[in-house]
Amino acid sequence: MSKRLAYPYTDKLLQYSFSKSHPLKPERLRLTYRLSRELGLLDNVEVFEPRLATRVELELFHSPDFITAVESCSTGDCANWRYGLGTPDNPVFPKIYEAACRYVGATVDAMQKILSGAPGAFAISGGLHHAQRSEASGFCIFNDVAIAIEMFRKKHDERVLYFDFDAHHGDGVQNAFYRSQNVLTISIHETGRTLFPGTGRVYENGAGEGKGFAVNIPLLPGAGDRELTRAFDEVVVPLFESFRPSLLVTQLGVDGHYMDPLAHLSYTSQGYETVLRKIKELAHEHCNRGWLAVGGGGYHILNVARLWSLFLAIMIDEEVPRWIPEDFLESASGEDATRCPLTMRDEDEVKQMYLPSDEVAKDLDNVLQRIREEIFPAHDL
Numbered sequence: 585m586s587k588r589l590a591y592p593y594t595d596k597l598l599q600y601s602f603s604k605s606h607p608l609k610p611e612r613l614r615l616t617y618r619l620s621r622e623l624g625l626l627d628n629v630e631v632f633e634p635r636l637a638t639r640v641e642l643e644l645f646h647s648p649d650f651i652t653a654v655e656s657c658s659t660g661d662c663a664n665w666r667y668g669l670g671t672p673d674n675p676v677f678p679k680i681y682e683a684a685c686r687y688v689g690a691t692v693d694a695m696q697k698i699l700s701g702a703p704g705a706f707a708i709s710g711g712l713h714h715a716q717r718s719e720a721s722g723f724c725i726f727n728d729v730a731i732a733i734e735m736f737r738k739k740h741d742e743r744v745l746y747f748d749f750d751a752h753h754g755d756g757v758q759n760a761f762y763r764s765q766n767v768l769t770i771s772i773h774e775t776g777r778t779l780f781p782g783t784g785r786v787y788e789n790g791a792g793e794g795k796g797f798a799v800n801i802p803l804l805p806g807a808g809d810r811e812l813t814r815a816f817d818e819v820v821v822p823l824f825e826s827f828r829p830s831l832l833v834t835q836l837g838v839d840g841h842y843m844d845p846l847a848h849l850s851y852t853s854q855g856y857e858t859v860l861r862k863i864k865e866l867a868h869e870h871c872n873r874g875w876l877a878v879g880g881g882g883y884h885i886l887n888v889a890r891l892w893s894l895f896l897a898i899m900i901d902e903e904v905p906r907w908i909p910e911d912f913l914e915s916a917s918g919e920d921a922t923r924c925p926l927t928m929r930d931e932d933e934v935k936q937m938y939l940p941s942d943e944v945a946k947d948l949d950n951v952l953q954r955i956r957e958e959i960f961p962a963h964d965l
């Protein structure tokens with residue numbers, strides 16, 4: 585039994601690569617791993633090489649015909665629009681099946697480590713939260729998160745809280761457990777009116793016995809740390825404390841950061857850090873099975889490397905230096921030189937530049953009020 589945090593990584597994960605011009609750059613994983621290694625953060629975690637997920641594991645969530653469709657695309661030249669394959673978002677590429685199975689393998693292996701006693705895990709390649717039961721969507725082929733939660737639930741009939749702060753709504757995971765009151769899904773994201781996948785409205789709040797167990801907090805473009813932390817304090821904290829999950833799963837996509845080129849939110853490292861530290865406390869207090877963290881979106885790759893390294897440091901109680909090591913920046917500068925961060929955290933002047941308008945705060949007032957009215961009663965709050 586390992587008492588160290590589990591961290592699946594191998595350069596083979598970089599095979600999940602749609603095309604040179606695709607915004608999802610596999611290099612972000614290698615850079616994250618390298619920066620974390622350089623900062624000494626991997627010295628006290630259990631880094632291991634993940635295996636490929638099996639078909640039986642994929643079938644915990646996905647339909648057999650969809651899995652077969654992905655498998656048959658592995659030559660890299662087929663398109664199957666019915667399954668969301670071969671679209672501009674999800675172009676097929678050689679060995680797509682193997683690459684997608686390795687992503688799932690990393691997350692389910694991380695879950696296995698937790699089931700065997702590891703206190704937590706961080707699978708930076710995971711978090712493919714848009715994939716649906718029979719459809720690839722939004723750069724996501726297989727939904728590693730839904731599969732890992734199903735795996736846990738098969739072994740332990742216990743409550744799981746899934747929290748997702750990626751800029752995009754965590755629709756695939758929400759839909760996977762939409763009728764369950766044992767898996768509470770909470771997503772804070774940019775409103776679907778301005779961002780893919782267009783869902784994640786407050787009224788999507790579960791069905792059947794799962795009514796009140798799907799929670800969505802949409803934010804207007806421009807929303808920043810103040811909105812993120814407020815939504816967390818006023819919704820996630822009380823629900824966490826009343827739901828008392830034995831396992832926490834978090835999707836830590838960082839495309840809500842102000843530097844990210846795809847979304848329109850303006851979080852900084854401070855907002856993320858505040859939320860992460862609170863998550864850690866809540867997990868410590870309630871989740872006797874542990875905390876599985878996965879990655880997710882993030883399209884400014886140096887920024888992804890720095891934020892996920894910062895998140896890892898918080899998870900394992902390590903400090904990070906003020907400055908990103910120069911060697912690292914130099915060797916990575918060819919990757920993405922624009923608006924290159926130099927410090928591990930965003931410093932105060934940045935925060936002032938991205939203050940959102942009053943309209944953003946007022947809209948959040950309304951969203952929070954509706955959640956209190958429509959969700960909280962299902963939790964005796």
Ligand SMILES: [Zn+2]
Pocket residue numbers: 750751752837839880881882
């Ligand atoms: Zn995203």
